Amino acid sequence: MKNWPVWFVSPLLFWLAGVVYAALLPGRLWVQLIFILILVFLFFYLRHLYYYFAYGAPEREEKLEGWLLSGGFLTVFALGAVLFGLPAFISWPAGLLFAAFLLLSAISALPLSL
Numbered sequence: 001m002k003n004w005p006v007w008f009v010s011p012l013l014f015w016l017a018g019v020v021y022a023a024l025l026p027g028r029l030w031v032q033l034i035f036i037l038i039l040v041f042l043f044f045y046l047r048h049l050y051y052y053f054a055y056g057a058p059e060r061e062e063k064l065e066g067w068l069l070s071g072g073f074l075t076v077f078a079l080g081a082v083l084f085g086l087p088a089f090i091s092w093p094a095g096l097l098f099a100a101f102l103l104l105s106a107i108s109a110l111p112l113s114l
Contacts, residue, residue, distance in 0.1 A: 007052075007064065011045050014038070014071045017078035024085045041071060079104065 015038055022034040045067045052060035083097045 006068070007049055010068050010071055010075075011042055014041060014045075014075045014078075017075045017082065020082050021078040024082060037074075041067070041074075045071060076105070 018034055018038040022031045025031050025034065045064070048060050048063045048067060051057050052064055080101060083101045084094070086097055
């Protein structure tokens with residue numbers, strides 16, 4: 001319970017990364033599949049989050065950690081794909097985007113107690 005902001009920031013980052021990743025995809029089918037994945041993930045994650053905070057169900061915390069890990073992996077994948085796909089649309093150098101990705105990865109690897 002002491003790290004409650006993590007539980008609320010994760011779905012926001014997942015949604016943001018998924019939407020930006022879907023914006024770079026060329027086909028309508030892939031965009032719709034990404035949006036369905038986002039909806040399914042957010043539904044199950046927020047349902048477990050509600051039961052955890054509303055009823056104090058301790059078994060929901062284990063399920064939330066699993067959803068948090070899988071959502072974090074997909075968020076990093078989507079953000080990485082967006083950062084490496086951006087040079088095709090804008091004239092930023094790829095090295096700058098790679099440095100930004102490394103910085104974001106290093107920040108996300110920090111322990112939660114800081």
